[in-house]
Amino acid sequence: MIDIKHHGAVTGVTGSCHELVVGNSGILIDCGLFQGEEAGNGANASDLSIDFPIGHIRALVVTHVHIDHVGRIPYLLAAGFEGPIICSEPSAIMLPEILEDALKIGFTRDRALIERVLGLIRSRIVPVPYGQWHSVFDGKDESLSVRLQRAGHILGSAYVECEAECGGEFERIVFSGDLGAPHAPLLPEPQPPERADRVVIESTYGDKDHESREDRRYRLKAVLEHALADGGTVLIPAFSIGRTQELLYEIEGLIGEFGKGSDPLGSDPITTETWNNLEIVVDSPLAATFTRIYRDLKPFWDAEAIELVNQGRHPLSFEQLTVINSHEDHLNAVDYLAESHRPCVVLTGSGMCAGGRVVNYLKAMLADERNDVLFVGYQAKGTPGRDILKYGPRGGWVELDCERYDIRAQIHQVGGYSAHAGQSDLVRFMSGIEVPPSEIRIVHGDAGAKRALKNILNGNLNSNILIPG
Template sequence: MQIFHHGAVDGVTGSCHQLTLDDGRALLIDCGLFQGAEAGADGARAEQLEIGFAVAPIAALVVTHVHIDHVGRLPYLLAAGFRGPILCSPASAALLPLVLEDALAVGFTRNRRLIEQVLAVLRQRIVAVPYGQWVDLAGEPVPGDGADGQIRLQPAGHILGSAYVECQADGKRVVFSGDLGAPDTPLLPAPASPDRADVLVLESTYGDQLHEDRATRAERLRAVIEHALRDEGTVLIPAFSIGRTQELLYELEDLFHLHGAEGPEPRAAWQQLQVVLDSPLAADFTRGYRQLRAHWDAEAKGRVREGRHPLAFEELVTVDRHDDHLRMVRHLAQSRQPAVVIAASGMCAGGRVVNYLKALLGDPRHDVLFVGYQAAGTPGRDIQRYGPRGGYVVLDGERYDISAQVQTIGGYSAHADRQSLVDFVTGVPAPPREIRLVHGDDGAKSALASKLQAVLPESRVLVPG
C-alpha cells in the first residue's frame, strides 16, 4: 500500500491524492484545480492542468466534495483516459455536473456541444454512494470492511454532500479527510470522527487558527450590517458559490426574522434592507440546496416546519442577467440605499464581485466583508491585508485605492479550525499510527503538526513535501 500526493502539498488548492493497493489497483481521491499564487500569475499553468501520473492503474475516483479545488481537473482526467467510476455522495452527485458545467465554460471551452458531451460522460460515470455504506471500487455495496479496495463515505460537514473517505488497504484503514467543516456550520450536521484510522490524510487549512463561535460571528455580521444602515452603504461579501453563500443566506434570514415587523426585535431600517445575490452560479446552487433539503440538519428542517424559508426569504433579490448586474453596480455606487451584496468569486479573482469592488472600494460608506479563506496571490488576500491600512489593490491591471471598510469574520469559514481538527483526530478510539498533513499553508501545517504531536506522541505526524 502506498500514498502519493498530486496536489495540495505546497498549499491549499489542487487536492489530488492516490492510494495504491498492494495488487496494483489505485484509488484517486479528488482531482482539483490549483488557484491563487499556487496557479501562477496568469491562472493554472499548463503543466498543472496536465495529469502527470499514470491513469491506467486508477480503478475509481472518489470526490469528497464539489469545490473547484477538489474537482476542477476532472475534465483533464477524463481526457487523459480515465474510464472508471466517479464515486461521491448523493448530494455531490446532484451538484457535480453544475460545478463542472461552469468550470468547462469558464476555463476549458465555449463550445456548448463539447461541454454537453463531457457532461454526458460525467453523468454516466457518477455513482452515488450513501453515507455509511461500504462499497467496492465499482460502487457496488459490500457486506463488510475487510477486503482491500472497499471504501465508505462519512459526512464531513464542509458543504452539502461533503464526505471524508474510509478505505481498506493492505489490512489497514486509511482515511482521507477531504475538507472538514466546523461543528456548528449552518444547514449541515457536524462531522463525527471515524471509528478507526491507521493512516489519516488530514487537511490543515486553518491549522494555526481558531474560529469565532456561531453566536459571536452572527453578532459581528449584524454589527457590520448596522454600520451599512447608518452610513447608507453596501456590505459587499465575496463568497464562494457553493457552501458559503448558502450559509450566509441562512444566517441573514435569521437576522431578518429577528428584526422583521413580526419578529421579537423589530427594527424599521432592517425592513427596508435588501440582500442581493448577484451570481447565477450561486443562485443555481442555492436552488439545488433547497431541492436537497432532505440532507439538511435538524435545525434547518425545524425552521422549514415553522413556515420559514431559510434560503428564499422575502428580502432576497437574485440578479441573473449581466445588464441587470451592471445596473445594480451603478445603482449601489450612486444611491444611498443600504444593501448586502453576495457575489462571486470568493477570492475576488474574477466574476461579478470585481465590478462591485471597482465601484465601491473608493468610498468609506461601504464595507467589504470576507467570510472565507483568501489564498496568497489573490486580490482578496491583498484587500484583506492592505485595505485596513488604506492601501490599494490591482484589479484587471489597474490600481484601486481602498477607502471602504474591510472586515473579516473567520467563523463563517466552511473549514474546521485547529481545535476542531485536533478533536476530529483525538476522537478516533485508537490514535492513528500515521497522520499526513495536506491542504494548508506552511505555517498552518507546522502549527497543527506541533499540536497533534504534543497530544498524540505515539502517532507519527508527517508533512509531505
C-alpha cells in the first residue's frame, strides 16, 4: 500500500506536515508550527505534541526552513523520532539557526538544553544536492527514494519527488512544499517535475495572481518616496528568511538607480542626495544572520543576482544598510525614529506582527500619519497583521499586547513580493507536467483559495482533484 496522510496545513496555511506511507514504513514531509487562528485548531495545534504514530517513520524530509514547516521538529524528536532529517544543502546550514531561535522563544531558555537539542538536530541532518536521488530505505517488498528540486520560495527551498515501490506497485509522488513566484529576486524559478502520478500542491495564493515585478517595484518606490518627502518611517514586517533578503535586493537596486540621478520609472520628485541619505535598518538578529548566510551562498543565487555581484554591486550589503542586534539598541531606535523626522526604512519581524520587535515599532508609530506600514507577505487570520491590513485603511485600531492602538499611519500591501507562487504560477507548474497526474491534493491554503485553485485546475487538467479535510 502506498498512501498519503495529512497532519497539518489542511485547514489553513500553517502547520505543514504530511506523511507518505509505503507498506509498513513511511516518511514525513515537514513538521511545522501552527500560527494565527490555526494555532487553536487542527491536529496538535494548541499543545504542539505529536499525537500521530511515528514508530514506522524512517525519515523527515524538510522542504524549507520557515517555521510553519519546521517549528515542531523539537517536539518530533521528543516524541521519539530517531531518523535522519533530509534537506537541501542550503537548508542544512539554516535549519539549526531557525530552530535555535524557535527553541529560545517557545521551548526553553536553558542554554545547555538548547545546545543539546541543536546538537542532536545537527547530527541527524543529511544534506542532499538538488536533482540527486537519495535512497531512504530499500527492502525486499518496499523501497523509497527522494529527490529535491529547486522550489524558488526561499534559499534552499525544494519540492520533493518520491519514487515509491510496494509489493510490485510503483508510484512517483510529488510534494510541492511552498513554490516561489517566477519573478522573485535572487532565486531561479521552479521548473515542473518530468512526471508525477500524484501531487500534493500548496494553494496559499490559489485564488489570485501577484503584481508584475515592474508594478511592485513602482509601488515600493512610491512608498519609499512618501517617507523621503515627510520624514516618516516605512515599517516593513518581514520574515527573517527570504522576504528580508529580497527586499534588500530591490531597495539596493532603487537606491543604485535613483541615487545616481536616473529615473527609469518616471518623474522623480525626490533628489539624488535624498535617496542617497535614506537609511535602511534591519532590526532583527535572526534576519541579520540569514542575510549573512544568503551572502555566503551566492552559488545558489540566480543569474541576474550573480551578474550584479560581478559588476561590483552588493545587493545584501550596501553603505546605507544598518543592522541592529541588541535589545537595548532596538529600543533606542524605536524611540529615536518615533520622535525624529529622518526618513528611514525598517525591516523587522515577525512577518505577521504576531510578536517580535515589530510590535514595539507598531505601538510607537501607528498613530502618526507620517509613517507607513508596508505588508509584503501573507497575513494569516487571527494575526495583528491581518487586522492592520483590514482595519487600518479605514482608520481603525489593532490590539497589541491586550491594548488598543489607533491606526493613522498609511497602510500598504504589495503582493508581488510574496515568496509564494500566484494562481497562474501554480497552474503553470501543474500544467508543465507532461502527463497530468492521476490525483492532485490541494493543501496549505484558506478554503476559498483551495476551491479557486481546484476549479481552475479542473478546467486545465484531467485529474482527480481533492481537498483533504
